[in-house]
Amino acid sequence: MQSSTTARILIAGQAPGTRVHATGLPFADPSGDRLRMWMGVDRETFYDASRIAIVPMGFCFPGLDQRKADLPPRPECRKHWHDRLMAAMPQIETILVIGNYARKYHFARAGLDRQRKLSLPEAVRSLDDYAQLKPRIFLLPHPSWRNSGWLKKHFWFEAEILPALREEIARLV
DSSP, X not given: OBOOSSOOEEEEXXXXXXXXXXXXXXXXXXXXXXXXHHHTOOXXXXXXXXXXXXXXXXXXXXXXXXXXXXXXXXXXXXXXXXXXXXXXXXXXXXEEEESHHHHHHHHHHTTOHHHHTSOHHHHHHTHHHHTTSXXXXXXXXXXXXXXXXXXXXXXXXXXXXXXXXXXXXXXXX
């Protein structure tokens, strides 16, 4: 996690995975490489807390299930910290929402009840519905290699969403 009172971009993810748990550095893996490429930023900019806040829905590694997949973020973390953290960062202009737990929380905060019920592709593609929000929301699929099939199937993501995302990030950094 990284936050500050000057960051204008917030990356809202799920919870730290095994690599983050081991290194203490969020998105320090191929998922982070892909996310930085999507955003059009280098590693130095990405980890500059004065420009980009990274706040997952859970602050600790939640463990693994029987299939060795990450468990969901622990709900007490969000209940205890997130409203306070968001109140402490009123300068945030854009939130990159990654994952269903982050989607539920940030869409509820923004009053996007209808969009919370859309499928992920429908909600991601509804970018124009979020353009006038303050802060603005970009819903993204997780940048994991596991979503490579999703990205190939939804080819419009790269053509429609990423240019708008990069433009917004460039404006804010």
